[in-house]
Amino acid sequence: MSGKNKSVADIMAVCQEMFEDLNFTYARKWKDAKPGRKVIGFLPVYSPIEMIHAAGCLPLGIFGGGDQMEVIHGDAYYQSYICRIPRSTIELGVTNRLDFVDGMIFPFVCDVIRNLSGIWKLMFPNVWSKFFDTPQNYDKSIGGTYYIQELHELKEGLETLTGRKISDADIQRSIGLYNENRRLIREVYAFRAKQPWLAPTSEVYVLMRAGLMMDVEEHNQMLKDYMAAAANEDRPKRDNVRISIYGSFCEQPPLNLIKSIEMAGCYVVDDDYSLNNRFLMVDVPTTGNPLEALAMTYLENSVETSCKYVPDGKVKGQFHVDAVKACGAEGVIYATPSFCDPALLDRPMVCNKLSEAGIPYIAFKYAENSGQMQPIREQAGTFADSIKLWS
Amino acid sequence: MSKPEAVKEPSMEMQKAMIARNYDAITSKHETGRKVSSTFVPGNLNELLMCFDIVNNLPEINAIQAGMRKASGGYIMEAEKSGHSEDVCTYVKADIGQMSKGNIAPNGKPYPNPDVLMLSYTGCYTFMKWFELLREEYKCPTLMLHVPYEGDGHSTKNMRDYIVKQLKEVVIPGLEQVSGVKFDIDRLRQYLRNSAKAEDNLVWCLEQGKVKPSPIDAYFGGVYYIGPIFTAFRGTEDAVSYYEMLRKEVQGRIENHQGPLTPEGTYFNDQKYRLIVEGPPNWTNFREFWKMFYDEGAIVVASSYTKVGGLYDQGFRHDPDNPLESLADYCLGCYTNLNLPTRVDLLAKYVEEYEADGLLINSIKSCNSFSAGQLMIMKEVERRTGRPGAFIETDLVDPRYFSAANVKNRLESYFQMIEQKRRGGGSKTVAA
Numbered sequence: 098m099s100g101k102n103k104s105v106a107d108i109m110a111v112c113q114e115m116f117e118d119l120n121f122t123y124a125r126k127w128k129d130a131k132p133g134r135k136v137i138g139f140l141p142v143y144s145p146i147e148m149i150h151a152a153g154c155l156p157l158g159i160f161g162g163g164d165q166m167e168v169i170h171g172d173a174y175y176q177s178y179i180c181r182i183p184r185s186t187i188e189l190g191v192t193n194r195l196d197f198v199d200g201m202i203f204p205f206v207c208d209v210i211r212n213l214s215g216i217w218k219l220m221f222p223n224v225w226s227k228f229f230d231t232p233q234n235y236d237k238s239i240g241g242t243y244y245i246q247e248l249h250e251l252k253e254g255l256e257t258l259t260g261r262k263i264s265d266a267d268i269q270r271s272i273g274l275y276n277e278n279r280r281l282i283r284e285v286y287a288f289r290a291k292q293p294w295l296a297p298t299s300e301v302y303v304l305m306r307a308g309l310m311m312d313v314e315e316h317n318q319m320l321k322d323y324m325a326a327a328a329n330e331d332r333p334k335r336d337n338v339r340i341s342i343y344g345s346f347c348e349q350p351p352l353n354l355i356k357s358i359e360m361a362g363c364y365v366v367d368d369d370y371s372l373n374n375r376f377l378m379v380d381v382p383t384t385g386n387p388l389e390a391l392a393m394t395y396l397e398n399s400v401e402t403s404c405k406y407v408p409d410g411k412v413k414g415q416f417h418v419d420a421v422k423a424c425g426a427e428g429v430i431y432a433t434p435s436f437c438d439p440a441l442l443d444r445p446m447v448c449n450k451l452s453e454a455g456i457p458y459i460a461f462k463y464a465e466n467s468g469q470m471q472p473i474r475e476q477a478g479t480f481a482d483s484i485k486l487w488s
Numbered sequence: 489m490s491k492p493e494a495v496k497e498p499s500m501e502m503q504k505a506m507i508a509r510n511y512d513a514i515t516s517k518h519e520t521g522r523k524v525s526s527t528f529v530p531g532n533l534n535e536l537l538m539c540f541d542i543v544n545n546l547p548e549i550n551a552i553q554a555g556m557r558k559a560s561g562g563y564i565m566e567a568e569k570s571g572h573s574e575d576v577c578t579y580v581k582a583d584i585g586q587m588s589k590g591n592i593a594p595n596g597k598p599y600p601n602p603d604v605l606m607l608s609y610t611g612c613y614t615f616m617k618w619f620e621l622l623r624e625e626y627k628c629p630t631l632m633l634h635v636p637y638e639g640d641g642h643s644t645k646n647m648r649d650y651i652v653k654q655l656k657e658v659v660i661p662g663l664e665q666v667s668g669v670k671f672d673i674d675r676l677r678q679y680l681r682n683s684a685k686a687e688d689n690l691v692w693c694l695e696q697g698k699v700k701p702s703p704i705d706a707y708f709g710g711v712y713y714i715g716p717i718f719t720a721f722r723g724t725e726d727a728v729s730y731y732e733m734l735r736k737e738v739q740g741r742i743e744n745h746q747g748p749l750t751p752e753g754t755y756f757n758d759q760k761y762r763l764i765v766e767g768p769p770n771w772t773n774f775r776e777f778w779k780m781f782y783d784e785g786a787i788v789v790a791s792s793y794t795k796v797g798g799l800y801d802q803g804f805r806h807d808p809d810n811p812l813e814s815l816a817d818y819c820l821g822c823y824t825n826l827n828l829p830t831r832v833d834l835l836a837k838y839v840e841e842y843e844a845d846g847l848l849i850n851s852i853k854s855c856n857s858f859s860a861g862q863l864m865i866m867k868e869v870e871r872r873t874g875r876p877g878a879f880i881e882t883d884l885v886d887p888r889y890f891s892a893a894n895v896k897n898r899l900e901s902y903f904q905m906i907e908q909k910r911r912g913g914g915s916k917t918v919a920a
Binding site for chain 2: 173178183203209211220232234236243247250403404408410437439446448449462
């Protein structure tokens with residue numbers, strides 16, 4: 098069905114259902130549709146999902162339990178001063194919501210996710226799991242050589258799990274599909290930056306989250322449908338300020354927090370929510386050695402975020418300044434999950450850079466189950482007003 | 489009234505003098521012309537830095553020093569006032585706050601700016617951000633050595649090759665440039681030879697925790713035992729001498745059936761409880777914390793904190809015949825670079841081998857590298873060994889997070905639980 102026949106409401110209904118479904122019905126159905134199918138979960142921020150796809154598996158983004166799930170068991174594994182996403186991820190595990198998942202990838206994010214990978218091995222010894230470490234050295238011959246070999250080892254792990262070889266052509270085909278996915282996502286983001294009243298972030302966000310839980314070809318069609326439908330929506334342009342949100346790359350905020358920011362008079366025109374499927378900023382080559390192609394694109398053209406090292410101190414934070422300028426934002430909300438070491442340690446550096454560039458910002462913390470939105474609304478509203486009055 | 493001066497053993501006095509000399513070397517860099525690096529404890533490349541005549545300054549150790557001198561609280565508040573979050577590592581904030589308060593070293597002289605930040609990124613993501621923050625302040629070169637995490641419970645050839653390549657192509661050329669000294673691998677080999685000698689004696693000392701009564705305290709005493717090997721002295725003749733002296737002291741106590749010396753100057757012989765401790769100590773109330781243990785008759789016979797700068801007791805030695813590969817293996821094998829199942833294996837093994845009554849975890853509020861998931865570690869070790877675990881929470885150098893009454897209560901409950909277990913009661917183990 099083309100976008101002409103699908104309304105934004107239709108698309109959003111699908112995305113919202115997937116977003117709220119902590120039993121992962123879509124992934125379960127996908128797995129049951131053909132014998133031998135396998136599902137591989139991955140945590141935020143970046144995993145090479147092309148490799149999972151090339152192995153014939155469904156990559157399933159695991160973003161914790163959100164604000165709908167009560168954490169009962171998860172607290173027994175993590176002490177008080179730890180963010181919420183590992184607790185709710187454990188809760189998903191111990192309540193059998195992930196009992197159909199055949200493997201888990203824990204990417205480089207922080208010490209908490211790193212240790213979670215070990216907890217998973219102890220709790221679910223029969224589930225294949227891997228901590229996937231990407232290089233912090235971006236030299237092609239050093240970090241690149243290391244990363245290509247890591248991708249080889251990931252490939253071998255997936256081959257053992259599925260019992261089938263992954264050819265270069267398989268990976269190239271997957272890269273091609275994800276290139277299209279990334280291109281369409283960039284188009285959605287550009288569309289939102291241009292006409293944010295037609296593509297509110299509370300919609301774009303669930304659209305992107307759905308993409309990390311479904312077949313990539315289906316998501317590609319969904320992105321096209323959304324843009325077509327959103328362009329035809331009759332939505333008034335408000336006197337909102339344009340803001341970017343950074344610091345939210347791992348544990349995600351509750352949807353109500355995003356809505357609250359919008360209701361407070363902000364159009365979110367850039368963000369770093371659920372980064373995985375836009376971590377690589379350009380097309381990955383579909384010719385030559387596909388592992389090298391993935392590795393080099395990672396080294397040379399991936400986003401700057403807090404779990405990555407920035408070798409040149411002079412440009413630290415410049416990525417954010419450039420992104421703000423590119424999307425025409427008037428200010429930045431630096432919103433981080435409580436106890437998020439990478440983002441909170443980065444905050445002074447990134448915010449200093451924003452200040453130097455004359456970009457106003459505010460900062461606050463949240464948790465995936467934050468329920469009290471009034472202070473957020475007031476803070477965001479005051480920020481929006483201050484930009485309107487003084488900037 | 490101030491507390492009486494702690495009674496120290498001769499090896500402690502020797503170490504104190506070594507540390508003082510190193511601080512003098514750091515703070516006199518403008519007079520001597522020596523270059524100064526800042527680097528981290530786990531995965532540090534002390535022998536390599538020595539090859540370039542670079543003096544080694546360790547911000548973590550400076551934060552500990554500030555904590556023990558009761559200065560860290562003010563530094564942390566200062567950092568928080570300037571925009572650093574209350575949630576993040578207090579070593580970082582103590583270090584940054586200290587800068588804005590004049591950056592005075594324990595010898596009363598100002599720390600000079602480092603010439604190079606040697607970022608050995610082992611077992612802790614915070615290190616990476618910490619040095620990005622320091623780089624903003626000092627505007628000096630930062631050499632990044634990325635050490636991959638042993639997520640699958642072992643190192644691989646790829647990881648080792650990656651580290652060696654970084655050493656050859658990034659770290660060594662960078663240090664040559666900073667220092668103006670040409671790298672001499674034979675010099676490195678000699679330092680590594682010294683390291684291995686000292687490491688042999690350290691391991692011997694740590695393993696004496698198996699003796700009853702234990703002649704060492706492998707946590708509160710242990711932080712002194714590991715001082716030289718984990719910091720600016722590994723590879724030096726001083727470190728070799730220190731560990732020879734330490735070994736003689738421990739041997740002497742074994743011969744006299746003595747426990748370790750407490751800060752009050754008494755030998756801790758009446759040892760009722762033998763514990764394994766996981767996690768770093770609290771530094772702001774170090775002596776008070778230690779006293780809570782020996783007052784109750786609890787001796788720590790092995791700890792994970794004494795492995796944070798290398799797991800020598802599991803067989804690793806710096807190897808002069810394979811110098812760079814050996815440095816890579818060292819970095820990979822530091823305790824917090826090991827995944828949780830490996831840490832559980834190690835702690836359960838300690839409980840058995842050291843005939844401990846159980847595992848006590850001191851969970852550090854702001855150290856995710858160590859602490860995230862420690863409740864799982866406790867449960868697993870309890871399950872495997874059948875001996876009770878307990879969990880207390882403090883912080884490294886933030887005095888706001890040390891609650892003496894809470895810690896004492898929990899410890900007392902734990903000791904009661906051990907007693908109960910010994911009497912054969914309470915077959916179920918629960919956290920204190």
